[in-house]
Amino acid sequence: MYKVIILGTGPAGLTAAIYLARANMKPVVIEGPEPGGQLTTTTDVENFPGFPDGILGPELMDNMRKQAERFGAEFKRGWVTDVDLSKRPFTLSVDSLGEVKAEALVISTGASAKLLGIPGEKENMGQGVSTCATCDGFFYRGKKIVVVGGGDSAMEEANFLTKFASEVTVVHRRDQLRASKIMQDRAKENPKISWAMNRIPVEVVKKAEGGVRGLKVENKETGKEEVIEADGIFVAIGHRPNTGFLKGQLKTDETGYIQVIPGTTKTNVEGVFACGDVQDHVYRQAVTAAGTGCMAAMDAEKFLEGSAAIDWSQSL
Numbered sequence: 001m002y003k004v005i006i007l008g009t010g011p012a013g014l015t016a017a018i019y020l021a022r023a024n025m026k027p028v029v030i031e032g033p034e035p036g037g038q039l040t041t042t043t044d045v046e047n048f049p050g051f052p053d054g055i056l057g058p059e060l061m062d063n064m065r066k067q068a069e070r071f072g073a074e075f076k077r078g079w080v081t082d083v084d085l086s087k088r089p090f091t092l093s094v095d096s097l098g099e100v101k102a103e104a105l106v107i108s109t110g111a112s113a114k115l116l117g118i119p120g121e122k123e124n125m126g127q128g129v130s131t132c133a134t135c136d137g138f139f140y141r142g143k144k145i146v147v148v149g150g151g152d153s154a155m156e157e158a159n160f161l162t163k164f165a166s167e168v169t170v171v172h173r174r175d176q177l178r179a180s181k182i183m184q185d186r187a188k189e190n191p192k193i194s195w196a197m198n199r200i201p202v203e204v205v206k207k208a209e210g211g212v213r214g215l216k217v218e219n220k221e222t223g224k225e226e227v228i229e230a231d232g233i234f235v236a237i238g239h240r241p242n243t244g245f246l247k248g249q250l251k252t253d254e255t256g257y258i259q260v261i262p263g264t265t266k267t268n269v270e271g272v273f274a275c276g277d278v279q280d281h282v283y284r285q286a287v288t289a290a291g292t293g294c295m296a297a298m299d300a301e302k303f304l305e306g307s308a309a310i311d312w313s314q315s316l
Contacts, residue, residue: 002028005102010037010275011286013108014064015293021071023301028074085249085269104271104300109242119203128212129233133157137164140232146215149236155183157236158275166221171196257281265296
């Protein structure tokens with residue numbers, strides 16, 4: 001039996017752990033097979049406040065973890081296979097721990113970027129392949145970039161990347177985009193954006209000396225393969241919130257992101273809080289995730305102390 005369990009060890013979960021540990025709530029953090037979240041696949045992080053020269057993603061996450069441990073947060077490795085949120089204390093089934101219970105639960109399991117599943121993609125993640133234009137666009141000043149995708153997020157990332165790149169090529173497997181008309185129009189009016197429609201990504205092509213040379217695609221019209229030269233490849237085909245283990249016990253939107261009462265981290269179940277990318281499909285930044293982790297810790301602390309500051313009469 002624990003006071004509070006935190007699921008996930010990205011910026012949101014670790015910030016929540018720091019705050020709850022400092023409040024003497026003795027949080028237990030359950031980390032999955034990839035501790036540290038998406039930042040562990042990022043090389044240089046240059047937009048997190050406090051690091052004027054930047055910091056490596058894994059180093060930043062390791063520092064956050066050490067900070068949480070310093071204040072008494074306990075970490076346990078495991079994979080949550082089932083949860084029962086119907087009554088308190090909440091019950092969690094963890095493959096390596098068995099059954100554990102908690103009076104409060106902070107969910108910060110994040111969202112995973114959908115990948116193409118082609119050769120060279122995962123191996124070059126952070127070395128020429130990215131899923132976050134806001135995070136990595138700066139590194140491609142004056143260079144050629146490929147953006148893969150046809151939805152609103154792909155159009156948004158393509159437009160954003162033209163601030164840095166000399167040329168952005170949008171690759172889409174169909175002859176029609178899925179993006180809304182306004183997003184399509186913005187991209188088509190941008191002189192730096194070119195189009196490679198009816199192309200199926202086949203392989204990320206590497207340079208002999210390391211890094212990315214381009215994206216090999218199959219031209220659906222000719223049936224032939226061709227390489228689109230690029231220094232960076234941004235995959236923008238959407239994200240998938242890591243909420244499958246909840247099995248519908250919390251209110252989510254149509255794509256699975258946990259819904260919280262605006263201005264809080266409260267879910268529709270009293271005593272359950274959500275923070276980070278698992279409830280944010282708009283910003284998806286380390287600093288915003290950390291901010292909501294702080295909010296979740298403070299909300300959970302008030303709940304555990306029975307403070308009247310927590311008003312569960314609000315509805316989603």
